Amino acid sequence: MKKIVLGLLLAFLFPFVSFASDMFEYDLECGGATSKEGCYMVKVWVYSSNKKVTPDELKKAAIHGALFRGVSATGECQSFKPIAGSPLAEKQHADFFNSFFGADKQYDAYVTLAAIPYEYIKVSKKYKVGTIAIISKDALRKDLEKAGIIRGLSTGF
Numbered sequence: 001m002k003k004i005v006l007g008l009l010l011a012f013l014f015p016f017v018s019f020a021s022d023m024f025e026y027d028l029e030c031g032g033a034t035s036k037e038g039c040y041m042v043k044v045w046v047y048s049s050n051k052k053v054t055p056d057e058l059k060k061a062a063i064h065g066a067l068f069r070g071v072s073a074t075g076e077c078q079s080f081k082p083i084a085g086s087p088l089a090e091k092q093h094a095d096f097f098n099s100f101f102g103a104d105k106q107y108d109a110y111v112t113l114a115a116i117p118y119e120y121i122k123v124s125k126k127y128k129v130g131t132i133a134i135i136s137k138d139a140l141r142k143d144l145e146k147a148g149i150i151r152g153l154s155t156g157f
Contacts, residue, residue: 026061028069030077031114031132038138040080041114042071045130051120053129055113056105062133063107066140083141084150093149110140 025047035041044062046053065071066080068087073079084090090097100106114132121128145152 026065028065028071030071030074035134040066040135040137042133042135043130044133045128047126047128049126051127051129058113058131059108059111060101062111062135066135083137096147096149110136
């Protein structure tokens with residue numbers, strides 16, 4: 001009886017867990033050593049079951065990565081830490097980030113895609129779709145400080 005209940009529970013929960021993890025599957029890489037002052041240039045890769053990835057999905061992944069993941073150093077590039085400090089900030093300020101990444105697309109003001117057409121790489125049964133994104137980190141940081149999400153650099157220790 002326990003096995004049947006457990007099996008049914010897993011059968012119902014698995015599609016939701018699977019959907020949630022696929023919803024935001026992406027990678028960030030250093031996009032090059034040169035970019036404007038106050039900006040990050042990153043290569044953003046979004047995983048998809050087909051080649052149809054919208055510019056909004058790429059922008060959302062780029063901003064999400066800059067906020068919560070950061071980018072590790074490669075070759076001529078320096079690493080940068082996540083602007084929000086840690087992935088926990090997304091849960092701590094869930095109301096803010098739900099509207100930030102929601103239908104009104106507030107994140108769109110802080111990112112520009114530099115390269116179209118996109119790059120496509122077949123990875124097992126998925127496609128890895130990528131392009132260069134330029135993120136206005138100074139403007140993003142300033143607005144997050146105003147909203148009380150992160151501490152200002154001038155607040156001291």
